[in-house]
Structure formats: C-alpha cells, structure tokens
Amino acid sequence: MMENPNNMSYQKTIRNILQNILTRFKERDIEVDVNLVVFAVQLLARDMRLGITKCDLNNLTACTINRFIDDIISGYTDPKNTTMANLKMIWLMKTTREIKLSYVQEKYEQIFQQQLQLLIQDILQYPENCSKVQLDQLFAKMQVLIVVCYNLGCPKNHVLLKLTAQALNSVIGRTDLQNYVLKKKYHRLEYLKRLAATVSGIVIYHNDGPDGDRENVRYVIGDLMMAQKNTSEAIETTLKRLHHLRSICHSVISEQLDVDTRENIIVYRVPLEKLQWLNQYSITFSIQERCLRLLQENFESTAYLLNRERERYDCVVAKINETLVMRTAIESELVFPHFVYLGEVWNNLNNYLNHIVELNKLREQLEPLVTNEIEEAAKSIAKEIHALGQRQKYPQKRTILELMDAVKDYKTEADFCSIAQTDVKECCALTLAMTNGLLLPATIEHNICTNVDIKFGFRDKSYLRVAEIYFEKFINSFRKVVFTNANVALLFNLADAMIAHDLYRKKPKPAKSKDFNGQTEMVVTNDLSVPNWINVTWNVWDYHRDTIHKAEIRKRQTHDSQTKISFGRRNAQNQTYNTRQHY
Numbered sequence: 001m002m003e004n005p006n007n008m009s010y011q012k013t014i015r016n017i018l019q020n021i022l023t024r025f026k027e028r029d030i031e032v033d034v035n036l037v038v039f040a041v042q043l044l045a046r047d048m049r050l051g052i053t054k055c056d057l058n059n060l061t062a063c064t065i066n067r068f069i070d071d072i073i074s075g076y077t078d079p080k081n082t083t084m085a086n087l088k089m090i091w092l093m094k095t096t097r098e099i100k101l102s103y104v105q106e107k108y109e110q111i112f113q114q115q116l117q118l119l120i121q122d123i124l125q126y127p128e129n130c131s132k133v134q135l136d137q138l139f140a141k142m143q144v145l146i147v148v149c150y151n152l153g154c155p156k157n158h159v160l161l162k163l164t165a166q167a168l169n170s171v172i173g174r175t176d177l178q179n180y181v182l183k184k185k186y187h188r189l190e191y192l193k194r195l196a197a198t199v200s201g202i203v204i205y206h207n208d209g210p211d212g213d214r215e216n217v218r219y220v221i222g223d224l225m226m227a228q229k230n231t232s233e234a235i236e237t238t239l240k241r242l243h244h245l246r247s248i249c250h251s252v253i254s255e256q257l258d259v260d261t262r263e264n265i266i267v268y269r270v271p272l273e274k275l276q277w278l279n280q281y282s283i284t285f286s287i288q289e290r291c292l293r294l295l296q297e298n299f300e301s302t303a304y305l306l307n308r309e310r311e312r313y314d315c316v317v318a319k320i321n322e323t324l325v326m327r328t329a330i331e332s333e334l335v336f337p338h339f340v341y342l343g344e345v346w347n348n349l350n351n352y353l354n355h356i357v358e359l360n361k362l363r364e365q366l367e368p369l370v371t372n373e374i375e376e377a378a379k380s381i382a383k384e385i386h387a388l389g390q391r392q393k394y395p396q397k398r399t400i401l402e403l404m405d406a407v408k409d410y411k412t413e414a415d416f417c418s419i420a421q422t423d424v425k426e427c428c429a430l431t432l433a434m435t436n437g438l439l440l441p442a443t444i445e446h447n448i449c450t451n452v453d454i455k456f457g458f459r460d461k462s463y464l465r466v467a468e469i470y471f472e473k474f475i476n477s478f479r480k481v482v483f484t485n486a487n488v489a490l491l492f493n494l495a496d497a498m499i500a501h502d503l504y505r506k507k508p509k510p511a512k513s514k515d516f517n518g519q520t521e522m523v524v525t526n527d528l529s530v531p532n533w534i535n536v537t538w539n540v541w542d543y544h545r546d547t548i549h550k551a552e553i554r555k556r557q558t559h560d561s562q563t564k565i566s567f568g569r570r571n572a573q574n575q576t577y578n579t580r581q582h583y
Helices: 006-029 034-044 063-077 081-097 103-125 134-148 156-170 175-181 184-208 220-256 272-324 334-370 373-391 398-407 416-421 429-434 459-467 471-484 488-491 495-500 540-554
Strands: 257-260 265-268 396-399 445-446 457-460
Touching: 006 063, 034 081, 034 495, 063 081, 063 398, 081 272, 081 445, 081 459, 081 488, 103 134, 103 156, 103 184, 103 257, 103 272, 103 334, 134 156, 134 184, 156 184, 184 334, 220 257, 220 334, 220 373, 265 334, 265 398, 272 334, 272 373, 272 488, 398 429, 398 471, 416 471, 429 457, 429 459, 429 471, 429 495, 429 540, 457 459, 459 471, 471 488, 488 495
Parallel strands: none
Antiparallel strands: 257 265, 265 396, 445 457
16 A cells, blocks of 8 residues: 655654644643643554555655644544544553552652651651750650641641640650650651551540541541442442443444345445444443443452451451450550551551542543533434434445455554453454444454454354454454554554554565674575575584484484384474384
C-alpha cells in the first residue's frame, strides 16, 4: 500500500503536528495535558479511518495534515467525541498510581513524615536542663504529635487533647519526662515512637464501643463502613447503567446483521458504516465498564484486607479486656504491647480508608468522561438505525471472505502475540474480523491458535467453525482490524503495542561478507567458480565448533542394549536418537 519513506522525515512531521496542536490550544486558552496530546497524536496517526497512514506518507499534503490537526482539536473540545473520551479514560487509568494500595500507603506515609518532621525536630531539641514551662510545652507538643500521627481527630480539638493528655500522663509522668530529655537524641526518637504508639492505643481503646466519644475522637471503623457502602453502591449503579447502554447498542447491531454460517454469507439491512457509528458508542461504554471493573477489583481486594483487619482489631480489644478484667494493678510490660499493636491496627485501617478515598476520587474523574451528550447521542442513533432497518426492503448480501479481504491492504507491523496479554474473549472475534470492528457479545470461548495462548470469543459454535475453516484469513483480518483501529486497540489495552511498531517496514540489513580483521575468510560459494561449487557458505571456526559439537553428541549416546520398543526413541537431554548397539 505504501513504500518505505524516510523515517526521520516522518518523525519531524509528527513533531510539527504536535507543536501546531499545542500552539492552537494555547491560542484558545485551553489547558491540556501535553503527554495526553502526544499519546493521542501517536495513536490516532496509525488509525486507518482518522489517521494519516491511509495516505501516502511520502507525499503528505498540507490539507491532510491540517485535517488531522483539526480533527484532534475539535475532538478534544467536543463532549460528544467518543474517541477522545476513550483516550482520556485509558490515559487516566494508565497514569494514575493511586489505584494500588501499596502506593497509597507510601504516599500518605511520606506526606505524614514531611508534615511531622518539623514537630518531631522541635520535640527533640529541648535541652537537658528544661524548666517547668519548657516541660509543659514539651508535654503539649507530644499530645499534638500523637493525635496527628495516628489520625485520632482534629489536633485543635481541646477535648481530644485532654483525653490524650490523660492517656499520656498514665504512661509518662513529670519525673519520666525529665528523664526523657536526658536521653540522647536518637534514643529520644525511638522512645517517642514507642510512646506515641502506646498512648494512641490507650485513647483508641477507651473510646471503642458504643460509649465512645464520637464527637471528639475519630472512629475510623464507622468511617470505613460508610465508605465501603457508598463506594460499592456507586460503582454498581454506574456498571448497571453502562451495561444497559451497551445492551441497547448490541441489540440494534445484532438485529441488523444476519450471518449464515452454512453459506458463508452475511446479510445487513443498514450499511456497515452506519453501524460503525453506533459501534463507537458501544466501545466507549465497554471501555468505561472495564475501567470501573478494575477499580472494583482493587476495591474488593482492599475491602477483604479491611475485614481481616477489623477482626484483628476486635481480637486485640478483647485481649486487652481479658487482661484488665478483675485487676486493679497491672504491670506495664503485660498490657502496653497490646496497646501498641492496637495502634498499628488502627494505622492499617486508616491506610485502607485512604485507599478507598483515592479509588473514589479516581471514579469521580472517570465517570464524567462519558458525558450525558454521549449517552443521549447513542440512544438517538440506536433509534434511528432501528427505524432505518425496518424501512429497508432489500438488504445487502456479501460473503464472509469478501468482508475479510476488505482489510487486506491495511498495513501494520504490530506483534500478534501481544494480543495474548489482554482479554479478547468477551466479544465475538469473527464478527469483529469480518465487519472491521463491530462488537457483539460472545457466548463461548476457544483457543484456535495452537502456538499462542489466546482465547477468542465467538457467538456460537457455527462462528467458531467458520473461523477454523478460514483460519489464516481470520487471523490476518483480526490482527489488522485490532491494530489499525484506535478505538478497538484502546478497548483491548493494545494502544502501547500499536504505537510501539514503526509505521515503516525497515529493510533488512545486507549480510556482511567481511567482519573484523581477526575473523577467518568467508568462503562464498555462489560465484560459480570450480573450487566453490558447493552451494554453502561456511567459516573455518564454524567448522571446528560443529566438529566439537558432534563429538560431544557422540559421547552422550547410550551404548546399552535396547529393546525394540525403546529403539528409535529420542533422548530429550541431548536431542539425538539413541543408537542401537545389538542387532
């Protein structure tokens, strides 16, 4: 379809396009994510409908480039543009890191350390000969540190500070506080950490249960229960709405297509281009549903850990109750470790709550990308296609092979094996391959590639039979549809694989007849001269290596007697056939 142009010239064209787009956005006072624009240009340039690969890359005209630029700018600002909505959703899920619990824990821990560093240094700087006023200041700062470090509530709340002071006073008295400032700084820091963990556990324990002071002391378990319920309901509500919208698109497309797998004929009442219009909305709803499913999986994983941590919390509280029951005086070494552990569990619960909050923030960014205008447009187009199909008296007929051959001129260098890294079994692969991207739900899945672990979805067994009969054409068509359609590539998370391949097929480098000076002379045998009449090319050192290799194989061959059954069996260790010694 196209020849190999100069790749450097094309890259320069892409850079000019990017610069032009960013300049025009700046002129319109539109704030954009530069990396998102780069991602969009690189991906859409390879799209056979929207991009520039359908033109001769050797002779890109100014009209073609301007049309491509105008499409990207108008699509970025158009709330009805499904392709740009798909790009924004995938880019959001690709760049956000808060979806992982481990990252959220590290992020909040780093923020806390930065915020508390000044307060900790202030506590550690008190001199050894502190006055009473300075000790009172130190005692007050310790209270604030404990409240903030373990998220017990607002550090400005005087009731909470009073409760913390009571717990702190039960652990370290005035004499102990005087001894504290006599310690070396690194000993002070370690003691301060243990002290904060113990005191926080005491405050948490005394405010546990229904009699706790909920107005002044934070009750993280109640916050977690509410966050779990609200997050679960919000995700489920959005998923139901998307499933309903996607079902509308699928039902309308399905009723306009009639595939006869016996005659290998497809009958459609509405032009396929019209169905492609509705299919864009179906892809958008599917992409948002996949993104929300990923959020839901991470949420459920965190919810599971949260439930286990709540059980651990109840267990620690019960253990403290068991230790304190019927006792008036208890040694600190007996009960303080339980308070420390209770503070650690409380911190873990806070981490899980922070992760749920971050997931909700991500959900709130994701949901508005599919605007109300997109939903209304999808419903309107579905009604229009349904009415048009009912008025159509003479449907069109084409063979399945004709439809697959329609994409034979599409060029792509993307690796087919990269499809194994994603999930393509939810939609019918045969329908997608022969209609250039139409999505219909699959009911069965099957791996028809023996050398690659890819499970394809099909509507029924008759579709699977057609794919197996025309296996080569099906695979070739499926690969070209997936890697030349930006929306389909985004749906299957193959955008990076689509961008990774070069738009130009590079010519293989010619083989070298001479290498560095230390290499022996190559004997080239295609010059028809008498000494070189054997049609091989060899090297002296290659000959030596081959001789040594054969000698090693010979040494590993077995010499024991063998039966007729074992004769001719391949030895898996050295990949040679065992020789028979006794005849």
